[in-house]
Amino acid sequence: MNCKYHNQEKAQWYCHQCDISFCLNCCDINQREIAPRCLLCRTHLESYGVSDKVTPFWNKLSEFNKYPWQKNAYNFLLTYMGIAFVIGLLTDFIPIAMIQLLLLLALYSIGIGYVFTVLTRTARGKFDAPSYDEALTFNSDSMTGKVIGLYLVLFGLGYLGVTFFGTGFVIPYLAVISFSSPAMLIVLAMEKHVTSAVNPARIASCVRAIGWPYLLLFGFSFLIDFSLEFAQSQLHFWLPQAIAYPMLFAALAYFYIVKFNMFGYVAFQYHVELGYGIDSENLIDTDSPEAIEKRLLAKADVYIQEGRFEDAEDVLYDLAQDKRHTVKALERLVRLNMVRRNPAGTIKAANNYYQNPNLPSIGIEALRLYQEILAFEPRFKPMNAKSRAVLVNQMKHKRYLEDVNALASVNEKMQNDVNLPWLMLSRARFESEVMNDDASALSMLNKLLSKYPRGSHQKEAEQLRQVCQSMQQKAPSA
Ligand SMILES: [Zn+2]
Numbered sequence: 343m344n345c346k347y348h349n350q351e352k353a354q355w356y357c358h359q360c361d362i363s364f365c366l367n368c369c370d371i372n373q374r375e376i377a378p379r380c381l382l383c384r385t386h387l388e389s390y391g392v393s394d395k396v397t398p399f400w401n402k403l404s405e406f407n408k409y410p411w412q413k414n415a416y417n418f419l420l421t422y423m424g425i426a427f428v429i430g431l432l433t434d435f436i437p438i439a440m441i442q443l444l445l446l447l448a449l450y451s452i453g454i455g456y457v458f459t460v461l462t463r464t465a466r467g468k469f470d471a472p473s474y475d476e477a478l479t480f481n482s483d484s485m486t487g488k489v490i491g492l493y494l495v496l497f498g499l500g501y502l503g504v505t506f507f508g509t510g511f512v513i514p515y516l517a518v519i520s521f522s523s524p525a526m527l528i529v530l531a532m533e534k535h536v537t538s539a540v541n542p543a544r545i546a547s548c549v550r551a552i553g554w555p556y557l558l559l560f561g562f563s564f565l566i567d568f569s570l571e572f573a574q575s576q577l578h579f580w581l582p583q584a585i586a587y588p589m590l591f592a593a594l595a596y597f598y599i600v601k602f603n604m605f606g607y608v609a610f611q612y613h614v615e616l617g618y619g620i621d622s623e624n625l626i627d628t629d630s631p632e633a634i635e636k637r638l639l640a641k642a643d644v645y646i647q648e649g650r651f652e653d654a655e656d657v658l659y660d661l662a663q664d665k666r667h668t669v670k671a672l673e674r675l676v677r678l679n680m681v682r683r684n685p686a687g688t689i690k691a692a693n694n695y696y697q698n699p700n701l702p703s704i705g706i707e708a709l710r711l712y713q714e715i716l717a718f719e720p721r722f723k724p725m726n727a728k729s730r731a732v733l734v735n736q737m738k739h740k741r742y743l744e745d746v747n748a749l750a751s752v753n754e755k756m757q758n759d760v761n762l763p764w765l766m767l768s769r770a771r772f773e774s775e776v777m778n779d780d781a782s783a784l785s786m787l788n789k790l791l792s793k794y795p796r797g798s799h800q801k802e803a804e805q806l807r808q809v810c811q812s813m814q815q816k817a818p819s820a
Pocket residue numbers: 345346347348351364365366367368640
């Protein structure tokens with residue numbers, strides 16, 4: 343089923359009150375709430391699980407094996423081998439145990455950062471491998487700390503067990519740890535707390551949520567570890583130390599990427615059962631500006647389609663507050679007000695839009711919007727010379743003559759606009775280049791240069807004047 347408001351997007355949430363399905367972006371999410379809320383009636387939404395809709399993980403094994411051969415992952419492996427090689431050399435030359443340990447820790451930290459990124463990314467349903475940079479921006483240091491923390495806790499518990507129950511405790515304890523390790527790693531990656539990862543109740547609920555297939559997961563994970571150990575023993579046996587070092591780390595990274603890709607897929611497949619479907623952090627990218635923009639625009643769509651225009655306006659003005667989204671939000675607001683047949687609202691939003699200092703970089707869009715506004719409100723003109731110059735610069739056809747004339751006629755208020763010379767220059771260029779009327783362009787340029795002889799426009803204006811003059815001299819002979 344697809345979202346009611348975005349029919350290309352898969353529905354992710356369902357509201358019982360309204361009987362409506364929403365996509366991932368069509369909801370209100372508060373960090374501290376258990377579930378997102380319906381935009382229309384504010385009740386908590388239910389998540390559609392995906393475990394019955396996606397290919398089960400046991401049918402995807404060959405794809406997990408292919409994952410490290412994706413370009414991004416492959417590049418990471420090569421870089422990682424390079425770093426391992428350099429660190430191997432350094433540890434040979436610096437015989438100080440403390441520094442050797444730190445270097446090794448750095449190497450592990452890079453690997454841990456990458457594989458945990460693989461897991462959380464796959465859990466969000468993104469099956470392309472992250473690049474090295476993406477993995478580095480993931481907080482790999484704190485993840486390394488948590489992995490070390492997890493090992494320390496497990497070791498401490500084992501130590502206590504042996505103290506109380508004797509050495510007979512070791513084998514069953516290791517068996518339990520080994521069986522629980524997929525669950526522990528998934529919980530650690532998704533919840534990022536060592537305390538949840540070692541909490542027996544949480545581990546049990548994770549195993550129960552996956553059900554019998556957990557046995558398969560454990561089996562596959564065990565096989566991967568087994569292959570890794572085999573690979574390592576072979577490398578140690580056959581290769582000299584200097585080459586074995588980067589190869590060993592590459593093998594380690596390779597097998598862990600496969601394994602964490604599989605864990606991530608399991609978290610994706612069972613995210614509702616595991617309780618992650620409602621944990622927005624794991625599903626929705628809340629940080630990147632593109633994602634924020636997409637979410638707010640999606641919200642505005644819902645309100646617009648429901649006829650709740652004031653709510654839509656609030657969302658869009660909210661979005662416009664952030665400089666990175668101002669242009670898009672204001673463009674939407676202009677269009678929204680035109681759809682509502684509201685001239686005052688249209689002009690208010692349009693005036694804000696044409697005050698954008700970066701208008702020259704979006705000239706084509708600015709012209710398109712201007713024409714749409716004219717069709718609705720023929721008297722509209724932006725109230726500053728800079729944006730008018732941008733529009734005139736985009737008008738490269740004779741049919742624009744009337745528009746250019748309208749934009750070039752300025753009222754009392756705009757006489758003091760510092761960008762007025764630029765508007766005059768744009769108009770002269772239109773006369774010369776589009777209308778082929780060099781005489782009229784020349785008279786405009788002369789007027790411009792006599793009125794505003796100095797300024798940043800001067801050089802361009804003089805150049806254009808020269809071109810016009812030489813064209814005029816040629817004209818009679820032609
Ligand atoms: Zn939607």
